Amino acid sequence: MSRLLRGSLPLLSVLLLALPLAAQESLPDLVTAEMPDLLSTYTRLHSHPELSYQEKQTAAYLAGELRRLGFEVTENVGDYGVPGRTSYGLVAVLRNGEGPTVMVRTDLDALPVVEQTGLAYASQVRVESGGNQVGVMHACGHDVHMTSFLGTARLLAQLRDRWAGTLVLIGQPAEERGAGSRAMLADGLYERFPRPDFALALHTSANLPAGTIGYRAGYALANVDSVDITIRGLGGHGAYPHTTKDPIVIAARLILALQTIVSREINPLEPAVITVGSIHAGTKHNIIPDEAHLQLTVRSYTPEVRRQLLSSIERMAREAAEVAGVPPERAPIVEVNEEEYTPSTYNDPELVRRAVAAIGKVLGEENVIETDPVMGGEDFSRYALDGEIPIFMFWVGGVDPERYREANEKGLTLPSLHSPLFAPVPEPTLRTAVQAMTAAVLELMGK
Ligand SMILES: [Zn+2]
Numbered sequence: 001m002s003r004l005l006r007g008s009l010p011l012l013s014v015l016l017l018a019l020p021l022a023a024q025e026s027l028p029d030l031v032t033a034e035m036p037d038l039l040s041t042y043t044r045l046h047s048h049p050e051l052s053y054q055e056k057q058t059a060a061y062l063a064g065e066l067r068r069l070g071f072e073v074t075e076n077v078g079d080y081g082v083p084g085r086t087s088y089g090l091v092a093v094l095r096n097g098e099g100p101t102v103m104v105r106t107d108l109d110a111l112p113v114v115e116q117t118g119l120a121y122a123s124q125v126r127v128e129s130g131g132n133q134v135g136v137m138h139a140c141g142h143d144v145h146m147t148s149f150l151g152t153a154r155l156l157a158q159l160r161d162r163w164a165g166t167l168v169l170i171g172q173p174a175e176e177r178g179a180g181s182r183a184m185l186a187d188g189l190y191e192r193f194p195r196p197d198f199a200l201a202l203h204t205s206a207n208l209p210a211g212t213i214g215y216r217a218g219y220a221l222a223n224v225d226s227v228d229i230t231i232r233g234l235g236g237h238g239a240y241p242h243t244t245k246d247p248i249v250i251a252a253r254l255i256l257a258l259q260t261i262v263s264r265e266i267n268p269l270e271p272a273v274i275t276v277g278s279i280h281a282g283t284k285h286n287i288i289p290d291e292a293h294l295q296l297t298v299r300s301y302t303p304e305v306r307r308q309l310l311s312s313i314e315r316m317a318r319e320a321a322e323v324a325g326v327p328p329e330r331a332p333i334v335e336v337n338e339e340e341y342t343p344s345t346y347n348d349p350e351l352v353r354r355a356v357a358a359i360g361k362v363l364g365e366e367n368v369i370e371t372d373p374v375m376g377g378e379d380f381s382r383y384a385l386d387g388e389i390p391i392f393m394f395w396v397g398g399v400d401p402e403r404y405r406e407a408n409e410k411g412l413t414l415p416s417l418h419s420p421l422f423a424p425v426p427e428p429t430l431r432t433a434v435q436a437m438t439a440a441v442l443e444l445m446g447k
């Protein structure tokens with residue numbers, strides 16, 4: 001047989017036959033072969049969501065799959081700094097000779113949302129939380145991220161002769177709490193495991209059609225700060241306001257004053273948001289309470305604007321109480337929750353350029369769309385270590401193209417991320433995600 005081959009086939013055919021099968025096939029064909037399995041992985045993950053800090057089964061499943069592919073897997077990576085809180089972070093390493101180290105991240109956690117999509121594989125999961133039953137749903141598409149992450153792992157394991165270097169795949173818990181990346185870094189992600197030269201991630205988009213990728217070089221997602229303000233007045237009878245210092249009136253003035261920070265103090269060319277998302281005070285019609293509590297979300301891109309916003313909030317809270325005649329010892333307490341701070345995501349422009357060109361070659365340039373930056377936040381940003389490591393997070397369209405077109409024509413609003421109706425269409429979304437991430441990694445590590 002071998003003599004026959006040598007004798008009858010041209011040299012090129014013999015060389016091609018000597019290569020592993022995978023190396024001869026195109027990326028789209030390889031993804032097609034994986035799709036049936038990935039679709040069942042997706043529905044399985046979708047119907048078994050776990051809340052932040054509870055991603056035990058999800059992480060164990062990913063760890064098992066990655067071990068089978070030959071990755072060195074370490075589980076329970078992460079330190080929240082909270083006694084008794086286990087981290088379900090996982091790190092999977094595949095060493096494949098000399099070359100760059102590339103990290104790909106997926107998140108693992110779902111949200112306390114009762115799914116209302118009506119899909120056959122909709123989550124029925126309910127858990128106890130603070131004495132209440134809450135639904136659990138992958139309403140942020142983290143199941144898309146995990147499934148395409150496994151798809152990318154399978155492809156890169158098959159295509160080992162097309163790349164060289166060290167591939168580090170990480171499953172990060174508690175993204176929705178902005179806590180997981182901090183915990184994994186605190187537990188030595190970059191010391192115990194190979195430190196990446198590049199880090200990549202993707203996120204499902206609720207406003208791009210499936211089959212497309214969205215990207216933004218530079219600032220793409222915002223700094224997120226949570227601020228708590230306690231306004232301390234002097235309570236009393238509602239009929240005798242002159243004997244009190246009413247914290248509700250102070251809060252009302254402050255809320256409106258805060259809106260002038262963005263409109264009057266910040267350079268209009270710099271994005272910034274201050275939203276008062278919660279206000280609580282009082283118990284009854286005719287009682288002026290002692291205190292009012294406000295909870296704010298504060299968004300920005302640059303560290304300078306962030307500092308300016310936070311210091312203006314502090315100043316305005318102090319002034320609002322002063323104007324009302326509250327004595328200095330009862331000045332408002334303004335707390336910036338550093339634990340819940342998420343830095344802005346700055347996509348390294350050179351890395352974006354390389355990855356986007358490679359993705360465009362596989363998907364067609366018309367399917368790779370430059371998108372606007374947004375004021376949402378994502379703790380993937382932390383892996384950049386303030387600009388030391390180039391990172392890139394891109395968007396994967398998740399909307400059924402037909403629904404997308406219809407919504408555009410009729411001016412309808414599509415369900416957003418975190419909506420109980422959010423239902424990415426699995427087939428083109430996953431296929432596109434796997435192709436895009438694999439193409440980006442091959443661009444960075446390809447021979
Ligand atoms: Zn989310």
Ligand SMILES: [Zn+2]
Binds near residue numbers: 140141175203
């Ligand atoms: Zn998310």
